[in-house]
Amino acid sequence: MNDLTDLLSTSADAVVLCDLHHRLIARAMAEELLDVAYTTVDTPVGELLLAATPAGLVRVAYASEGHDQVLDTLARKLSPRVLRAPARLDIVVRELDEYFTGQRRTFDVDLDLSLSHGFRQLVQRRLPEIEYGGTRSYGQVAELVGNPKAVRAVGTACATNPLPVVVPCHRVLRADGSLGGYIGGPEAKTTLLQLESA
Incomplete structure (x- = not known):
């Protein structure tokens, strides 16, 4: 019985946390506090981390680079206001999917090249x-x-x-x-x- 109670409370906690996360994203975007949004996507070359600023896609990182380390670097170099917010990267994800399925030859997303000089x-x-x-x-x-x-x-x-x-x-x-x-x-x-x- 205790196992069932634990399972149900864990499920409820996950739903609450998910709801809080979505509300946090919405509030951060509404108040223009989301400086770096990120998500991950599975591809034929492994899981890629995608990160974007309001100016455009700023980082694509392979798993071998260490996604947590990449996020730490983005927080240091760009802004500590980094949040998993997949919606900002929907177009990038779609274009990557089209690229990997042979339907796209060039990318049309805005790029933020501020990490290079x-x-x-x-x-x-x-x-x-x-x-x-x-x-x-x-x-x-x-x-x-x-x-x-x-x-x-x-x-x-x-x-x-x-x-x-x-x-x-x-x-x-x-x-x-x-x-x-x-x-x-x-x-x-x-x-x-x-x-x-x-």
Whole structure:
């Protein structure tokens, strides 16, 4: 009997907590106190954390990066007002789903590039110019941004891209055609390239 009572009270507590969370989200949004909204989504490359500011999508993170650590970093760098609020990311989730099912080749969501600066941001702004299904070498991307000698800096910009998948750093390869590094790991990079070449 005690087990049943415990189970029922746990269920009621979960419903109450869920209701409180929804009310908190609504109030934070109404009073413009929600600086960073986040959610997670299951994809063919694993669970991705998505985070957005009012300006747009600010972070896409692989599970291997540690979602809690990513959220802590966002709280330090952007604002401590971080809350799981999936509704703000509905469009991003829909576009990612369309991308992974082969129905979308480019993303149309607003981006907040405030986590990158200088040359890194310049490179990340140009990466979407690499067409779906295509690839470029780090050297070709360096030429694209007007600094042909900055091959290593392009590699760093790709490695620190806060918006993988959406800003397609996975389309950048070594000069010999090998994968090079990728924040989501070689399997994720291979999966994305194979998806786009199908």
